[in-house]
Structure formats: structure tokens, C-alpha cells
Amino acid sequence: MSIKVLTPGLLTSIQDLGRYGYQKYGVIVSGGMDAYSLRLANLLVGNEEGEAVIEMTLMGPSLLLEEDLLLAITGGDLSPAINGQPVPQGRPVLVRKGSVLKFGALKSGCRSYLAVRGGFDIPEVMGSKSTYLRAGIGGYQGRALLQGDILPLGLACPLPFAESLVRAMGSSSFAFPPWYVGRSYVLQKSQEYRVRVIPNSQFSLFSPDSRKQFFQEPFQVTTQSDRMGYRLSGVSLQLTEPLEMISEAVALGTIQVPPDGNPIILMADRQTVGGYPKIAQVAGVDISTLAQIKPGSKIRFEEISLGEAEELYAAREADIQRINITIQLQLAGTAT
Amino acid sequence: MLTFDEIKEVIRMVEQSSIQHFELEQENSKIVISKAGIHKVQTGSHEGLEVPKAVWAAGESEQRLAKEIPDVQAEPLHTIVSPTVGTFYMASEPGADPFVKAGEEVESNAIVCVLEAMKLFNEVVAGVKGTIVERLVNDGDFIEYGQPLFLVKPKL
Amino acid sequence: MNTVIENNNLDAKILPFGESAILIEFGKGIDPMIHGKVKMFTENLDLSPLPGMIEYVSAFSSVTIFYDPVKVRKMCQESPEGKSLLTFEILAAMVREKLGKLEHDADYTPRIVEIPVCYGEEFGPDLQYVAEYNKLTVDEVIHIHSHGEYLVYMIGFAPGFPYLGGMSECIATPRRQSPRMSIPAGSVGIAGMQTGVYPIATPGGWQLIGNTPVELFRPLDNPPTLLQSGDRIRFYPISRREYEEYKGGRS
Structure with missing residues (x-):
């Protein structure tokens, strides 16, 4: 049971929901940038939501599926095709052994997620299969995927649902059911993406102009953005007076402002601590949106309260619960 | 956590599916829906509502597998009925063109609408080749x- | 009533940090006293974590607790007023309660960790420069560096990398003008008033004075790092032969 990497794509790595509990030792969280899409992909094939998946960025890989597989693709649209035929996202897809799954042109978003039934049979390091690129641990040999890699797959009991898809497949190389997870969460192309933020307790340290401009002016996601952080350019944000900062913990979505005034939004591979002043914190539910915004795009920050952010968070979790139940229902039955 | 209405919806979804037994465990609750027993007692009433579900096989887009819905009343018009509970959408996303319009000719495997039930979208196919007369x-x-x-x- | 007013000053500022984290500030500045409070609080968190807590990160003068707001709400449903409160407010009250109890606790006992260092040679290409900069001999630099006791204020920047306090001003040296592309794991260096050890190979601008054969980052062990916040460490010089024996003995 394995998948062979024919071409690796731009930055393709194994990620799960991240490595928690070790930040106090300086070990970063890592994990999928768009955790929402990662969870959906797993649920669609009947995995635990936090199983390891393949995360691909801007330009996807080409993969040889060496076994009959139930897989699901979510997140950004990188034009996935099996043996040259477009394959839909947001659904479980049964694929015949020997097929080639190739990702092509980026149509929307920035990152795509591929989950396979049973997950990947790779060892957990500190409780996670996520690739920690800089320390060279986790994932597949602690690095991004390369040509020729053979990814061993985990075992999972076969679903009756998948067997019914086998019957439906006939002579074609893949089959899928007539239901899917809505793509309402997938980013629609836009001139400017809205990112909701909660001002940080250090917000008041910024100059009145900077505080105003932070919400009024758009910022561009620069090409120096990566899994560690989104580096923005736009108006230069300044403190009212210079400040000696002492390093303290940072979080996913923390917007910190180095002395050059260009904000950085900290993402999955952020360090555990930072010494720059923090202007705001991206609402948890908008992190996945942000993960699908590609360099060159413009974003605009919108202020929300802590209470609103918490409600949005709870509503998103409730949504995932619902999706989980309906998918479980579908997978427990037969597709025909 | 599920609301009472959502639990009812889950029960109905199980009812209409081929699933005999469904267990759902959440952090501090467990829902068990079992059709064992009922299946044997009730033989008639639900069978009539058996609506076929389709499965798409790749490369067969022109001949997607969809069983024809038996036209019980043998009228000249065929009725496309809902295979599930859910919210009716005529287009794949807000603002997009509807899947079908009145007067349009469709193949039997054409998607005519989607139904959303608890965040999952179900595609509904025409089931027959013909002309859409009316959306109901x-x-x-x-x-x-x-x-x-x-x-x-x-x-x- | 007890007439002795306990004043351990565990007063802390409790601030929200997004909807999934809470920041507890024990003061401002790099100060062993403030850090002692950080350590006391985190030791307590290790023993009795807050409901819905995922993990915490301790820093020089603060502790940040990461939590799942949905879990916090679920676990705190019993309180009648819990519904209208933000999860931040629920947790802040719990933190305050914890701090109130902690005031009567004794100080923590730090672990002492001794780290062997092979100073100079190819391990410490900047040792000579550090000596010249401070108008000392190389031996004097080694003597000063290996006779201090250093407090691990926090771990960060890289897995197992200690932010150390307590270095003698006599050997303080500014960072290199041009950073090195890669500093080998185990490198012991000086940057300004700080000294530190690199657990993994990274680029960096520190003045390198030696290297330790000890592994600071051990991803397969638990805990995965040699050092932890609150540890006190001492460096001791070893010869090149001892260094190689240590490395050889380990593999």
C-alpha cells in the first residue's frame, strides 16, 4: 500500500493538525496551513479529522497510486486529474490501482489537501506526523516530498460504501458519489480579501495614524510569504514611541510589526516566541481563508470583538460537527 | 452539539438510507439509531418511496449510472422527486446559472438541482431524457x- | 487573622490574546525574581492544567496559555453565569484563583545542568576575537565563561535553544558584522550580553567560542530538550579528546 511521487510540485509535505504540547521546548506547531480543508479531506474518507494528509502549494505533485484507493481532495483548486480526467473536489473518490493523480494549473486558492483512507503509515514524532522542515523531523523523513519517494499508507477497514463505488466504477479509473461538501468556504477570487482581526493588547502602543491606517488601507501579501508567516507591504506601521520589547509567546495569526513597519502574520511554521510588538490577532476562523490567499493578493483588516471571534469559532466547530455526522451517515451506507 | 431538529434530521436520513444501524458518539453524548426489527415488520409503505441514488463513474459522463424512477401513475409527465431532505438550490453557487431551466432539454443523467442537508450537498439527476416543463x-x-x-x- | 501580610507579589496582568489564548504578565524586564513567578505558575499548570488548556509557553516575564474555547465552555457549563461570560473571562477568573493560592507556596528548586564545552579550535573560530575585543587572554575568556551560573529564562527561537541570563559583562561582545550561513549544532556563542547554545544547525550572527558534544534537542525523548525554562546551567571546559570520546561513546 503506497503512493509514489512522480514529480513533487513546489512545496508538498505531509501535515496533520500540528504538534501540540511542545512549544515550551521551542518546538513549533507546524501542521496544515488550512486546517479546515485538512479536516474535511479526512472526514470525507472516513478518517479521524486529524490524520496526516498531503499539503501542496501553488503547484501540485504528480502521484502514482499503487493500490486501489479512496481519496478526497479539498482546499484550493489545483486542477486535479486522474489519468488526464478532471476529478472533483470535496467528495470521496475511489481510484483504481495504477492511476496517476496529477495536479495542474492553480484555479483558485493557494493550497490543496489530499487525504487517503487510512492515512499515511509514518511514525509520529512528538505526537504528530507533521513535517517540521527546519528541524528535519516528522512527516516523510523530515522534509518536503521529492521525486521517487514512496509513501506507505495506513491500514483501514474497507467501507461498504467504497465497495459499492467499485461496482459503479465499471471500466473507468475512478468513481465518486453524487454528494459533496459545499465549497462555500473556498475562497472566491476577489480584488481584496477581508481578514477579521481582534486588536492586540499592544494595539494602543501604535501611533493614532497607524491604528487608523491598519483598518483603512489594504496590504499586499508579498512573495516572501511562506508557511512561517505572511509578510505584508503597504503603509508602514509605527509605534508612538520606540519600545524595548521582551520576547514572549506568539500565536497562530499574530500580526507582529518589526521596526521597518511592515506587518507579518504568523502562520503554521511560526517560531514559538517573538520580540516584535503585536498589533492584532487574526480571528481563528479566518486563518484557513488566509492560508488560501496567494502572494500578490491584497487583504484588508476588519475589526471584530473578542466575543464575536469566539462565536465565529464555536459556529465553525458546530458546522464541522454537522458535516462530520452527515458524512458518517453517507459512508455508513452504500453509494447505490 | 446537535440541536433537537438536527437530531430529527439525522434520524430521517438514516430512515431513508440503506443503513440499518448508526451510532454517533460525541464528547459527552451518544446517539444510536437502529432499524433492526422495523425492517421486517414494515414491508409496504416505505418501499414505494425508494428513490434511486446515482453514482458517478468517471469517463461515463455521457452515460452516468442513474436508474429511471418508475412512473407509478403512467402519466405523460415525469416527476423528479427528492431523494432526501434538504434545502433546494437551483444553481451550484449563489449567482451562478441554474442547472436547468423550464423548456430546456436534459439527458437522464443531467444534474437538475442540489439539495443541502446539514452542510452536505446532494446532486439530483433528471432520471429521464426529456424537456423540463416546470420547477415545482x-x-x-x-x-x-x-x-x-x-x-x-x-x-x- | 494572621497579622503577617503575605506579599509575594504574584499580582499579574491577565490579558486576552485572540479567542484561543490568554496572556499572563508577571512584570516587565529580564529579572530572576519575575522569572521565578513564571516558573512557579507553570509548575502549578503542569500539576493542574486549566480546563480546555492545550499547552502553555513561558517566556522571560510572562506565560501564555493556549486553549480550545469550545472545550472551555463545555467544561464550565455548570456555572450559572458562565453562559454570558467570554471564555477569556472564565479562564482569567481561574488564573486569578490559582495565583491567589500560589502566594503561599514556596519557591521552586531549580535543576542544575552541567554542559561540557570544547572551547576554541575549529569549534570556536571567534574565541580569539572575543578575547581581543575584551582585552583578555583566551584562557581568561574560557575561565569567565565556564565559571558563571546561567538561568534559562526561556526556550525558543529553535527547539531547545535556551535564552540565558547571567553572563559576565567582561566577555560581552557584539554580534558578527556578517552572519554565518550555517552554524553547526552544539555551537556555544556570545551575542552582546547573552550566551547560548545552538541545538540545531541554523544561520546566525553569534560569536562562536566553542562546541558541546551534548545533544540539546532529542526529538524522540520526552521531554525532547535537554534544557527547560527555569534550569540553572554551568559550562565546563573539556579537551578535544574528551569531546571526541563523548561523541564516540554516544554513537
Whole structure:
């Protein structure tokens, strides 16, 4: 049971929901940038939501599926095709052994997620299969995927649902059911993406102009953005007076402002601590949106309260619960 | 956590599926829905509502596998009925062109609408080749299981 | 009533940090006293974590607790007023309660960790420069560096990398003008008033004075790092032969 990497794509790595509990030792969280899409992909094939998946960025890989597989693709649209035929996202897809799954042109978003039934049979390091690129641990040999890699797959009991898809497949190389997870969460192309933020307790340290401009002016996601952080350019944000900062913990979505005034939004591979002043914190539910915004795009920050952010968070979790139940229902039955 | 209405919806979804037993465990609750027993006692009433579900096989887009819905009343018009409960949408996303319009000719495997139930979208196919005569429900309506959605004039 | 007013000053500022984290500030500045409070609080968190807590990160003068707001709400449903409160407010009250109890606790006992260092040679290409900069001999630099006791204020920047306090001003040296592309794991260096050890190979601008054969980052062990916040460490010089024996003995 394995998948062979024919071409690796731009930055393709194994990620799960991240490595928690070790930040106090300086070990970063890592994990999928768009955790929402990662969870959906797993649920669609009947995995635990936090199983390891393949995360691909801007330009996807080409993969040889060496076994009959139930897989699901979510997140950004990188034009996935099996043996040259477009394959839909947001659904479980049964694929015949020997097929080639190739990702092509980026149509929307920035990152795509591929989950396979049973997950990947790779060892957990500190409780996670996520690739920690800089320390060279986790994932597949602690690095991004390369040509020729053979990814061993985990075992999972076969679903009756998948067997019914086998019957439906006939002579074609893949089959899928007539239901899917809505793509309402997938980013629609836009001139400017809205990112909701909660001002940080250090917000008041910024100059009145900077505080105003932070919400009024758009910022561009620069090409120096990566899994560690989104580096923005736009108006230069300044403190009212210079400040000696002492390093303290940072979080996913923390917007910190180095002395050059260009904000950085900290993402999955952020360090555990930072010494720059923090202007705001991206609402948890908008992190996945942000993960699908590609360099060159413009974003605009919108202020929300802590209470609103918490409600949005709870509503998103409730949504995932619902999706989980309906998918479980579908997978427990037969597709025909 | 699920609301009472959502639990009812889950029960109905199990009812209409081939699933005999469904268990759902959440952090501090467990829902068990079992059809064992009922299956043997009730032989008639639900069978009539058996609506086929389709499965798409790749490369067969022109001949997607969809069973024809038996036209019980043998009228000239075919009724497309809902295979599930859910919210009716005529288009794949807000603002997009509807899947079908009145007067449009469709193949039997054409998707005519989607029904959203608890965040999952179900595609509904025409089931017969013919011309869409009328849409019987409105965008955003909540649809019951087996509810008529479209009238189609079959093409022989 | 007890007439002795306990004043351990565990007063802390409790601030929200997004909807999934809470920041507890024990003061401002790099100060062993403030850090002692950080350590006391985190030791307590290890023993009795807050409901819904995922993990915490301790820093020089603060502790940040990461939590799942949905879990916090679920676990705190019993309180009648819990519904209208933000999860931040629920947790802040719990933190305050914890701090109130902690005031009567004794100080923590730090772990002492001794780290062997092979100073100079190819391990410490900047040792000579550090000596010249401070108008000392190389031996004097080694003597000063290996006779201090250093407090691990926090771990960060890289897995197992200690932010150390307590270095003698006599050997303080500014960072290199041009950073090195890669500093080998185990490198012991000086940057300004700080000294530190690199657990993994990274680029960096520190003045390198030696290297330790000890592994600071051990991803397969638990805990995965040699050092932890609150540890006190001492460096001791070893010869090149001892260094190689240590490395050889380990593999």
C-alpha cells in the first residue's frame, strides 16, 4: 500500500493538525496551513479529522497510486486529474490501482489537501506526523516530498460504501458519489480579501495614524510569504514611541510589526516566541481563508470583538460537527 | 452539539438510507439509531418511496449510472422527486446559472438541482431524457423526502 | 487573622490574546525574581492544567496559555453565569484563583545542568576575537565563561535553544558584522550580553567560542530538550579528546 511521487510540485509535505504540547521546548506547531480543508479531506474518507494528509502549494505533485484507493481532495483548486480526467473536489473518490493523480494549473486558492483512507503509515514524532522542515523531523523523513519517494499508507477497514463505488466504477479509473461538501468556504477570487482581526493588547502602543491606517488601507501579501508567516507591504506601521520589547509567546495569526513597519502574520511554521510588538490577532476562523490567499493578493483588516471571534469559532466547530455526522451517515451506507 | 431538529434530521436520513444501524458518539453524548426489527415488520409503505441514488463513474459522463424512477401513475409527465431532505438550490453557487431551466432539454443523467442537508450537498439527476416543463419548488425551500421537484416531459 | 501580610507579589496582568489564548504578565524586564513567578505558575499548570488548556509557553516575564474555547465552555457549563461570560473571562477568573493560592507556596528548586564545552579550535573560530575585543587572554575568556551560573529564562527561537541570563559583562561582545550561513549544532556563542547554545544547525550572527558534544534537542525523548525554562546551567571546559570520546561513546 503506497503512493509514489512522480514529480513533487513546489512545496508538498505531509501535515496533520500540528504538534501540540511542545512549544515550551521551542518546538513549533507546524501542521496544515488550512486546517479546515485538512479536516474535511479526512472526514470525507472516513478518517479521524486529524490524520496526516498531503499539503501542496501553488503547484501540485504528480502521484502514482499503487493500490486501489479512496481519496478526497479539498482546499484550493489545483486542477486535479486522474489519468488526464478532471476529478472533483470535496467528495470521496475511489481510484483504481495504477492511476496517476496529477495536479495542474492553480484555479483558485493557494493550497490543496489530499487525504487517503487510512492515512499515511509514518511514525509520529512528538505526537504528530507533521513535517517540521527546519528541524528535519516528522512527516516523510523530515522534509518536503521529492521525486521517487514512496509513501506507505495506513491500514483501514474497507467501507461498504467504497465497495459499492467499485461496482459503479465499471471500466473507468475512478468513481465518486453524487454528494459533496459545499465549497462555500473556498475562497472566491476577489480584488481584496477581508481578514477579521481582534486588536492586540499592544494595539494602543501604535501611533493614532497607524491604528487608523491598519483598518483603512489594504496590504499586499508579498512573495516572501511562506508557511512561517505572511509578510505584508503597504503603509508602514509605527509605534508612538520606540519600545524595548521582551520576547514572549506568539500565536497562530499574530500580526507582529518589526521596526521597518511592515506587518507579518504568523502562520503554521511560526517560531514559538517573538520580540516584535503585536498589533492584532487574526480571528481563528479566518486563518484557513488566509492560508488560501496567494502572494500578490491584497487583504484588508476588519475589526471584530473578542466575543464575536469566539462565536465565529464555536459556529465553525458546530458546522464541522454537522458535516462530520452527515458524512458518517453517507459512508455508513452504500453509494447505490 | 446537535440541536433537537438536527437530531430529527439525522434520524430521517438514516430512515431513508440503506443503513440499518448508526451510532454517533460525541464528547459527552451518544446517539444510536437502529432499524433492526422495523425492517421486517414494515414491508409496504416505505418501499414505494425508494428513490434511486446515482453514482458517478468517471469517463461515463455521457452515460452516468442513474436508474429511471418508475412512473407509478403512467402519466405523460415525469416527476423528479427528492431523494432526501434538504434545502433546494437551483444553481451550484449563489449567482451562478441554474442547472436547468423550464423548456430546456436534459439527458437522464443531467444534474437538475442540489439539495443541502446539514452542510452536505446532494446532486439530483433528471432520471429521464426529456424537456423540463416546470420547477415545482423555489430556491432555498426546505424539501421533504419524496417531494416533487420538477416535471419533465419524457422524450421517447 | 494572621497579622503577617503575605506579599509575594504574584499580582499579574491577565490579558486576552485572540479567542484561543490568554496572556499572563508577571512584570516587565529580564529579572530572576519575575522569572521565578513564571516558573512557579507553570509548575502549578503542569500539576493542574486549566480546563480546555492545550499547552502553555513561558517566556522571560510572562506565560501564555493556549486553549480550545469550545472545550472551555463545555467544561464550565455548570456555572450559572458562565453562559454570558467570554471564555477569556472564565479562564482569567481561574488564573486569578490559582495565583491567589500560589502566594503561599514556596519557591521552586531549580535543576542544575552541567554542559561540557570544547572551547576554541575549529569549534570556536571567534574565541580569539572575543578575547581581543575584551582585552583578555583566551584562557581568561574560557575561565569567565565556564565559571558563571546561567538561568534559562526561556526556550525558543529553535527547539531547545535556551535564552540565558547571567553572563559576565567582561566577555560581552557584539554580534558578527556578517552572519554565518550555517552554524553547526552544539555551537556555544556570545551575542552582546547573552550566551547560548545552538541545538540545531541554523544561520546566525553569534560569536562562536566553542562546541558541546551534548545533544540539546532529542526529538524522540520526552521531554525532547535537554534544557527547560527555569534550569540553572554551568559550562565546563573539556579537551578535544574528551569531546571526541563523548561523541564516540554516544554513537
